Amino acid sequence: MKILILFAHPAFQKSTVNKALTDGINLIENVTFHDLYEEYPDMDIDIDREQELLTKHDCIVFMHPMYWYSTPAIFKEWQDLVLEHGWAYGSTGxxxxxKLFFLAVTTGAPKEVFQKGEIQNYTVRELLAPLTQTGTFCKMNVIPPFVTHGGLILEGERLLQYKAEYHKLLTHIAQDKLDPEKVKEYEYLNHYIKEV
Ligand SMILES: Cc1cc2nc3c(=O)[nH]c(=O)nc-3n(C[C@H](O)[C@H](O)[C@H](O)COP(=O)(O)O)c2cc1C
Known part of the structure; x- marks a missing residue:
């Protein structure tokens, strides 16, 4: 399985969590790491190039910090431009x-507060529904997200553990060992990868 990681972080130089998670990611066989802010600092997205990249891969990952319950801005522009009618959706699209599709998201807040009545009021899966539904609408096979929680206080061993699990997951998918139907039973891919 060829994996395309579409990555967006507008202040990567200040990142702790995504920096750790992406460290050495290019060394994983069959993984293409594609940094959207680095490629398109003016958001002038090359649609043909992006579509060609997508075509060449079997698994598409949106990787980003959660910003206002969604993605950093470039991902919205990317979706609006790249996912064209007749190409990504519609009767001939x-x-x-x-293609396998999942989100690799980091949050500032810890998992416990992503529920009704708590400060974030919704689960991460509920909040990210517009993104996963975009994947479904574009006829992709959507599996649960890999979520790194508590980014504001995450460091040391705990952060390295998330990195190890994320890289294990990517290797597992690249080796075509993941059964999409089986993982759909899990809330997060984090839980699945701990068991295999
Ligand atoms: C503009 C902005 C919006 C954010 N929105 C959220 C949010 O909605 N929920 C949340 O848990 N964290 C939010 N955060 C915190 C980031 O998700 C968190 O700092 C990031 O995932 C940590 O990863 P990093 O070290 O790679 O930057 C926000 C941060 C910024 C700068």
Missing amino acids: NALLG
Whole structure:
């Protein structure tokens, strides 16, 4: 399985969590790491190039910090431009049909507060529904997210553990060992990868 990681962090130089998670990611076989802010600092996205990249991969990952319950801005622009009618969706839009799709998201807040009545009021899965539904609408096979919680206080061993689990997951997918139907039973891919 060829994996395309579409990555967006507008202040990567200040990042702790995403910096750790992406460290050495290019060394994983069959993983292409594509940094959208680095490629398109003026948000002048090359649609043909992005579509060609998507076509060449079997698994698409949106990797980003959670910003206002969604993505950093470039991902919105990317979706609006790249996921064209007749290409990604619509009766003749089958370019992404059957590709595996998931989100790799980091949050500032800890998991406990992502529930009704707590400060974030919704689960991460509920908040990210517009993104996962975009994947479904574009005929991709959507699996649960990999979520790194508590980014504001995460460091040391705990952060390295998230990194190890994320890289293990990518290797596992690249080796075509993941059963999409089986992982759909899990809330997060984090829980699945701890068990395999
Ligand atoms: C503009 C902005 C919006 C944010 N929105 C959220 C949010 O909605 N929920 C949340 O848990 N954290 C939020 N955060 C915190 C970031 O998600 C967190 O700092 C980041 O995931 C940590 O990763 P990093 O070290 O790679 O930057 C926000 C941060 C910024 C700068």
